[in-house]
Amino acid sequence: MLDVNIIARNIELTDWLQSYVEKKIGKMDRYLPILTSAHVELTREPVKDANRRNKAQVTLSGGRTIIRGEETAADMTAAVDQVVDVLHRQIYRYKGKRMDRRTKAQPVAEGEVPPLPPEVLEEMQEEQPSRIVRVKHFTLDPMDEEDAVTQMEMLGHDFFVFFNTNSGRINVVYRRRDGNYGLLDPEMK
Incomplete structure (x- = not known):
């Protein structure tokens, strides 16, 4: 299970919310076993749009891999659920790229990368x-x-x-x- 570090800003981190976040985020290493830690920031921002008030930012790390997601929603549990979905998609993409790289990896030649226009x-x-x-x-x-x-x-x-x-x-x-x-x-x- 991941080492989950949760920081709450402008919102009370209740035992229930902490448990909910740890349960949702703590399982991410099942999908990518190299992950060792998760840094979670839960923020309530004073904006007019209710759908953007609650923000969940998550940074997963392990070895040289860093995966980050950020989502906003009307309530904090919805923001956490949405950011978990984003992280799942990123892990899926990351795993796909790693598999593609194993089968098609070719070094970039010095002249192949175009200069900055x-x-x-x-x-x-x-x-x-x-x-x-x-x-x-x-x-x-x-x-x-x-x-x-x-x-x-x-x-x-x-x-x-x-x-x-x-x-x-x-x-x-x-x-x-x-x-x-x-x-x-x-x-x-």
Whole structure:
């Protein structure tokens, strides 16, 4: 059974709600045995739309795998049920990608990843904030490009920073507007 850590914000974590969440989330390792822990955040937000008041965020982790889901609903149990459904779909997708990779895995050649288009570079420069509002520290797990893309999708992000085992350098994979992926492989001057 998973080690489930629950944090409640602006809502009372009753024994019943805690038991309900532990029961629902605690079973996730049945579907993906490498999972070891779950971080659950239950938040009640003061918004007008009742269907968005209760938010359940869950991050499952184990080894180098991270799977994240977030859902909102009118009541907290519905939000938990919905996020469990999201996590099931992500685990199913993750397992499918792992199986596909075993059968069709091919390393990405150096020239196959297209360079970042100039218009994307310009947009990135234009959208930079005038000041740093948040600093995030994290550890880089060694992985290849395909693992990095899978992690990025599981987290629901548009980019992912990782230590590339193939090149021995820090790289960034990102989702392009055309639905494909790009790889940033910086070099020091």
